[in-house]
Amino acid sequence: xxxxxxxxxxxxxxxxxxxxxxxxxxxxxxxxxxxxxxxxxxxxxxxxxxxxxxxxxxxxxxxxxxxxxxxxxxxxxxxxxxxxxxxxxxxxxxxxxxxxxxxxxxxxxxxxxxxxxxxxxxxxxxxxxxxxxxxxxxxxxxxxxxxxxxxxxxxxxxxxxxxxxxxxxxxxxxxxxxxxxxxxxxxxxxxxxxxxxxxxxxxxxxxxxxxxxxxxxxxxxxxxxxxxxxxxxxxxxxxxxxxxxxxxxxxxxx
Numbered sequence: 001x002x003x004x005x006x007x008x009x010x011x012x013x014x015x016x017x018x019x020x021x022x023x024x025x026x027x028x029x030x031x032x033x034x035x036x037x038x039x040x041x042x043x044x045x046x047x048x049x050x051x052x053x054x055x056x057x058x059x060x061x062x063x064x065x066x067x068x069x070x071x072x073x074x075x076x077x078x079x080x081x082x083x084x085x086x087x088x089x090x091x092x093x094x095x096x097x098x099x100x101x102x103x104x105x106x107x108x109x110x111x112x113x114x115x116x117x118x119x120x121x122x123x124x125x126x127x128x129x130x131x132x133x134x135x136x137x138x139x140x141x142x143x144x145x146x147x148x149x150x151x152x153x154x155x156x157x158x159x160x161x162x163x164x165x166x167x168x169x170x171x172x173x174x175x176x177x178x179x180x181x182x183x184x185x186x187x188x189x190x191x192x193x194x195x196x197x198x199x200x201x202x203x204x205x206x207x208x209x210x211x212x213x214x215x216x217x218x219x220x221x222x223x224x225x226x227x228x229x230x231x232x233x234x235x236x237x238x239x240x241x242x243x244x245x246x247x248x249x250x251x252x253x254x
Contacts, residue, residue, distance in 0.1 A: 003133035003140060003180055009160040010180050011142045012077035012122055012129030014200045015059040018070045018241045021048065024060050027217055027239055031210065032137030032202065034058070055131030057138050070242040074142050074198040075120040076160065077129060081107045084121050084159065091158040092151070099123075114151040117144060117196040134203050141201035141248060142181040144173075148196070149185050199236070201246035207233040210247050214239075 006012045018024045025048060028034050034057060037049040047061030063070065078084040081099040088095065088111050096118065097110035105127040112118045122129060134140040146152050149171065156162050156173065165172040165179060172179040186196065204210040207225045214237050215221065222244060223236035234248040 005133070006077050006124070006129040007175065008077050008079050009162070010077060010175060011074055011139065011200075012124075013058070013075040013120075014130075014139055015047070015061065015073050015075065015120070016071075016243055017061055017063045017068055017073065018239075018243060019063060020241050021060050021062050024239060024241055024243070025050065027219070027241075028058075028060070030217055031214055031219075032057075032204075034137060052132055052135070052137050055138075056127075057130055057132060071197065072200050072243050072245055073118060073120055074200055075108075075122045075129065078121045078123050078160075081109050081121045081123040085109050085111065087159045091155045093155060093159070113144075113146075113155050113196075115146050115148040115196040117146060117152075117198055119198050136203055136205045138203055139200055140203040141246070143199045143201065143246065144181070144183045144196070145186050145190075145199060146183060146196040147186045149183060152183055197244075199244060199246055201234070201248050204247045204249050207235055207247055207249045210249075211235050211237065214247075 016024060025036060034050040034052060037051060047059050049056050050058045050060060085095055085099055092114045094112050095109060096112060099107055099109040101107050104125055106125045107123040109121045111121060130139055132138045144152060153164050157164060163174045163177045165174060171183040173181040211221060211225050218240035220238040222238050225233055225235040227233050232248045232250045234246060236244060236246045238244050
């Protein structure tokens with residue numbers, strides 16, 4: 001599934017909670033060409049929406065607590081945050097924040113799956129989510145890294161109605177069989193202190209050039225650029241404040 005617009009029960013937005021929002025905004029501005037929202041309202045708090053042209057693509061905000069990790073969080077569009085929250089509880093997940101209104105923007109909740117991978121539910125009102133997908137600097141894929149693949153393949157279809165397409169090395173998530181994300185099993189190569197988590201992947205025009213640019217801007221390479229089935233070339237990076245994210249290029253996407 002090539003995301004082209006916000007779709008119910010699919011990823012719709014990403015938010016970065018970071019120790020240094022100003023430095024993070026500068027990093028992603030230089031890496032992807034993002035610009036800061038000139039119309040951020042004071043009541044929105046300290047979070048800043050980032051844009052590609054006229055399209056919102058992500059939010060960058062300070063951490064809410066000193067112990068909160070610097071990390072990206074993936075948001076999933078839902079028709080009813082309350083009903084989805086109830087399904088999360090029934091499926092063995094947990095709610096870290098009960099559904100609540102965000103002014104006229106929408107309604108959100110913070111949840112975790114059975115292995116405590118955190119994600120956000122977003123019930124849109126005035127703000128729908130990302131305005132562009134699968135273009136350079138915008139969200140195009142999401143990946144769950146977990147040590148409990150069996151639990152995940154039970155949990156997410158029960159909550160969101162996702163289809164599951166397993167293979168020997170990788171499982172893909174989709175809606176009606178059209179894939180928008182995947183699942184990677186965390187093996188011995190992952191330090192035990194790294195928790196299960198959702199990882200966003202941003203499209204880029206050239207994976208190798210984007211890796212080089214990120215490193216020049218102070219990022220670390222967690223997974224070097226390499227090819228994967230389907231023709232994509234991917235890499236995983238860690239920004240200067242410590243947040244991990246993926247990048248990819250698919251030739252058919254230009």
